[in-house]
Amino acid sequence: MLRVIGQVAKSSKSVNGQKELIRCLSAAQAQPQKTKKEEKQALREKAKHNQSFVHNLFRGQVEHSQVFPYPIALNQEQTEYVSAFIDPVTKFFSEVNDANKNDMNAEVDENTLESLWELGAFGLQVPQEYGGLELNNTQFGRMGEIIGMHDLGLGIVIGAHQSIGFKGILLYGTKEQKEKYLPKVSTGKTYAAFALTEPSAGSDAASIKCRAVKSSDGKHYILNGSKIWISNGGIADIMTVFAQTEVTDENGQKKDKVTAFIVERGFGGVTNGPPEKKMGIKCSNTAEVYFEDVKIPVENILAKEGEGFKVAMNILNSGRFGMGMTLGGTMRLCIQKASEHATQRTQFGKKLDSYGGIQEKLARMACIQYVNQSIAYMVAGNMDLGSNDYHLEAAISKVFASEGAWYACDEAIQILGGMGFMRDTGLERFLRDLRIFRIFEGTNDILRLFVALTGIQYAGSHLKELQRAFQNPATNLGIIFKEAQKRAGSYIGLGGVDMTGLVEPSLKDSAKLCGESIDMFSRAVESLLIKYGKRIVDEQFLLNRLADSAIDVYAMTCALSRCSRSLKANLPSADHEKLMTETWCVEASDRVRINLRKIHSADFNENYKRMSLISKNICENHDIVQTNPIGV
Template sequence: MFRAINKVAKNSKALKNQTEVIRCLSAQPQTKSKQTPRAEKAAKPNLSFVHNLFRGQVESSQVFPYPIALNQEQIEYVGAFVDPVSKFFSEVNNADRNDMNAQVDEETLKHLWELGAFGLQVPQELGGLELNNTQYGRLAEIIGMNDLGLGIVIGAHQSIGFKGILLYGTKEQKEKYLPKVSSGGVYAAFALTEPSSGSDAASIKCRAVKSADGKHYILNGSKIWISNGGIADIMTVFAQTEVLDEATGQKKDKVTAFIVERGFGGVSNGPPEKKMGIKCSNTAEVYFEDVKIPVENVLGKEGEGFKVAMNILNNGRFGMGMTLGGTMRYCIQKATDHATQRTQFGKKLESYGGIQEKLARMSVLQYVNQSIAYMISGNMDLGSNDYHLEAAISKVFASEAAWYVCDEAIQILGGMGFMRDTQLERFMRDLRIFRIFEGTNDILRLFVALTGIQYAGSHLKEVQKAFQNPAANLGLIFKEASKRASSYIGLGGVDMTGLVEPSLKNSAKLCGESIDMFARTVESLLIKYGKKIVDEQFLLNRLADSAIDIYAMASSLSRASSALKSNSPTADFEKLMVETWCVEASDRVRINLRKIHSAEFNENYKRMSVISKKLCEAHDIVHNNPIGV
């Protein structure tokens, strides 16, 4: 057993070489630590549930009890906006008209500015409503229930457009720009993506050169698919700059973030893109030609633009879960209305088992998604900085669950669901982009798996170090040995039953067993592949899916436990949904982890790789037509 730990620790050294690969894949910057060994010991512990999941440990502080960060005054404050926002969508906004015209009319936008919808999280003294993340998410739910296209106009403006100013802006930058974008009628945009750099954000070509007198930068280049790109007058723009590396004394290119005004001159844009969905949001290519940017408009520090960009995206991802929770609710309403009214073969649709299964799964997915999103926002509002993997999971889960729920709603409605009047076809078109933008789900799965594996590998290296001086580290050694021994022989292991209400202990047991299996799989992958695990994307995807299911189990268990403890009127119904979720999620975890270990499935992944290569060589299907003509 100790030899196994030692072997893993040796292989974990090779994970250092993954840093640059993960940095390009990830939504969280990976930087080398300059801490001394003593400083490392004093480093703040990582309280992320998902990070520690990869070590087979339950870090419960951010999960149990369910984190609600609002006091009564804050609940009443956001509650005061619920009715006006709902009224806006029922009386002012016309989602179908927005979609057909591929734009939002000025009168509708004027109402939004008057509501304060474009400055939800900006401090009141700078013109905003000063909502925290949970309050922001509650209003995002209402938007998602009505018009996703309009939601992008609002979200691209503040969730990413000027979010960098909120997170990294100096006092002067905030005072200059935030009043304009929160209440001054000025739109903002986030300009990162380029023709040659999509998911690989670090490879951007846009360049800013500092002037000889050091007072400004000259920006040249272009960005594509920029939400609000044709209407924004203030943009957060990312460009390569030449930066002096203090460690080596050499100059090297690093990305820097800038606040760019259209009024600087040299900023232009192409026509609005013609899109599958979210048509009313303006999406355009943006061009920069000799744009003169004052040095005081650097956002954050020179050369740290990649960090700025990724943290902006990390900070805003939870909102997608909130928004799409609203979309799922709309779909469920449409489906249940139809199922209770439509009669086929002499019976209401709601009485058929096939329809009941669909409706139940739709409700469970909405509940679990909402549990994840509000858990993350609650932790953020309570001051957590350890939520990046959770936010990535939330984005993946929400975008895929919403697509499934919408698709099933259309199926339940049958031909009626295919018609424009139900609005489900518009929601489906709008939903498709959510699995792509702000980090594709494919990249975020790799981010979750590789970052988690790297975290697990660093821990196992600590164990190896402990063996170099066993007398001083007996506690760590025996703790690790005991954990593995109990896990391998089926004794003890992860026990989550004490974290939940007693009536949920069977579901908690399923979650704990999943964590045990997951941690053993992570360790076996480290032993087998070392740094080469980065190339095993078939396996990494199974691992990421397992992590997603486990975090979803823990989040929903926590929420339902809180509901039961507080005697919520819906507690028993929530218990039903969580029990249903944990049975199926734990089964998927077992299946996915078994596939990782299965020689048969590993051989099948090789077949898939060969099939894919042959398709790409042919740029077409390879097999012949059955009749040979």
């Protein structure tokens, strides 16, 4: 149905351990060990400028090409195309799908799934030549917003299928692989899954035990092992599976490297356990998957042998923005329910919405939803406009959305009071469903380290570039003077980062707060590099403060950019957006100041040591350590 409508519309731990952890998160680092010469060349490559705002934030530079003006990734035809889908998708969730029934039965009934296939919902980004709707990332995200307002469990069924399940085929598949598999997963009622996690390989993907051995004739691999917590694992007939393989490098040495495979259940030897019993997203099938002597043709390798890390991380990176879109819809639902209750409920002779405490809750929920939406559409827009430098921004979007949605739902329940705690209100289901979003597709804890350490590495390569410049100043005066000018202005308060020229004039005070935050941030990065060097990977207390500051700065920038666009276009909501942007920038810049002060504070650094000791005592005891106050 959606396919037809769309076509009509269109025609109308240790240091080494930490390094390994980051290697698993960054596709760029998932490469064979390099010689010293190759390492130097890699360093020079990393010192080169890229277009990522967050990368350059760590250097104290405003790379505004991807943030100002706010990216508009849809032309009129594309806007009309996605608009044609909104009513039928909304109608499906209001008239066909029963989210509470899905949750209580811990499965989606066949009639509902059949309706989804008829809508074309399982092939949203598949090219039309293979039977899909061919939505770009911005259009796909708009559909995600609708899903997020209604049923996150069903959203996982849909998302696990296409955002990660067969995404590898879209990104890396050969012409033959796409012709064979994409029609099946878009119109052929064949479900897909992404099989990476193992009992010993969660965030540490390098510890994968699943192994594929090439046959003597070189025509196929034999796969053995198991995967856990696989979304759609019990219903998928096509899986993207990651396994260790023996690879011969350019020096003739044999090493184990992870390779990505397209595995069909029909190959034989693929089985699964019963559906897991979960806290939330109960209707999505989550199961262990077992592989016993599974014979995989060599032509089913994705990308190249040994490039599984790159495949896995780029699949996850390319899909994280969708979480921001989807959870933006969830936040909107929470705001709707909370505001409706606040305007109807009377306590102590006054409506709830007249009380300052309730007003503050609603305002913060609205600001978070606005900023989250601004970030998510910023990332999607840049992806659609051809950017390849969005990985840190996508990670930030995932962290911000999953934590913001939890906050909004929790506050909505608080505003509704006892009514919010009741099942029939619907919020308790959303709260349970939301909890997993801070865990899967990269835990927020790991993604914070990813943002901080990747950014620091980029800043560090710049410092090395400066060191080389000073070794031969006569031929590098431009680099040296440019850096000296930037630092002088920043440190004495006469210059530094000035963002006022990038925003609509009435937002200049908010832009000044953002610019000051960038100045403070870059100085903090440099001081940490000077103090700790490579040992910074062990300082997770400090890295988390740094990551939170980067998140706040990027969030301010996205809001400023979007609001500037709205004010210049004189949109009906522009004044309201300005209120939210100004409010956000005041509070976010204050959080940046506090977090960066903690990085430099001797008291807080000492406190981090105390926390480390407290944790050690608890872990040794496997319990609290203190005795009961009354001694029994």
